[in-house]
Amino acid sequence: xxxxxxxxxxxxxxxxxxxxxxxxxxxxxxxxxxxxxxxxxxxxxxxxxxxxxxxxxxxxxxxxxxxxxxxxxxxxxxxxxxxxxxxxxxxxxxxxxxxxxxxxxxxxxxxxxxxxxxxxxxxxxxxxxxxxxxxxxxxxxxx
Numbered sequence: 361x362x363x364x365x366x367x368x369x370x371x372x373x374x375x376x377x378x379x380x381x382x383x384x385x386x387x388x389x390x391x392x393x394x395x396x397x398x399x400x401x402x403x404x405x406x407x408x409x410x411x412x413x414x415x416x417x418x419x420x421x422x423x424x425x426x427x428x429x430x431x432x433x434x435x436x437x438x439x440x441x442x443x444x445x446x447x448x449x450x451x452x453x454x455x456x457x458x459x460x461x462x463x464x465x466x467x468x469x470x471x472x473x474x475x476x477x478x479x480x481x482x483x484x485x486x487x488x489x490x491x492x493x494x495x496x497x498x499x500x501x502x503x
Contacts, residue, residue: 364408364460368449368468371412372476375445385420389413416452423451426499430491442477443484450489455499462493 374392378385389410396402416423427447428436436444450469454462466489473481492499 363406365468367406367408368412368453369472370403370405370409371416372445372449372472374409374413375416375448376441379441379445384417385413386417412449412453412457415456416448419452419456420448423448423455426451426455426492427488431488440477440481443473443481446472446477446481446485447488450485451492454489454492455496462496466490466493 370392374388375385377383378388381388389405392402393405393410396404424436427439427444431439431447439447446469450465453460453465466486469489470482470486473485477485
């Protein structure tokens with residue numbers, strides 16, 4: 361599973377970069393793929409990273425609506441950029457990607473929040489993604 365962990369971190373980095381640059385995540389993904397082919401110092405972009413980024417891009421508007429709707433007291437633009445993009449990735453994988461158990465997705469996203477964000481972020485990420493997990497059947501129907 362270490363390969364999936366790495367793939368998730370790279371997908372997060374691509375989403376984060378797109379957010380910071382104000383660029384489309386699919387453009388950033390294409391840049392990462394091109395760089396990894398042209399420069400041996402760049403890490404390769406795995407198939408699973410591509411699936412995560414492309415899946416997020418397909419559902420980005422709905423994911424941002426859900427995060428805004430269920431994050432009490434936080435608007436998307438007030439959230440730390442790291443948390444916002446961990447939540448985006450986690451929401452996509454929880455709601456639309458069925459190959460990974462929900463508990464694994466939650467754990468991976470909480471670990472990413474511990475590694476890359478504030479002390480309060482892991483509980484925030486866990487709480488919001490846990491809510492999405494509980495509402496998953498209805499969220500999928502609404503989509």
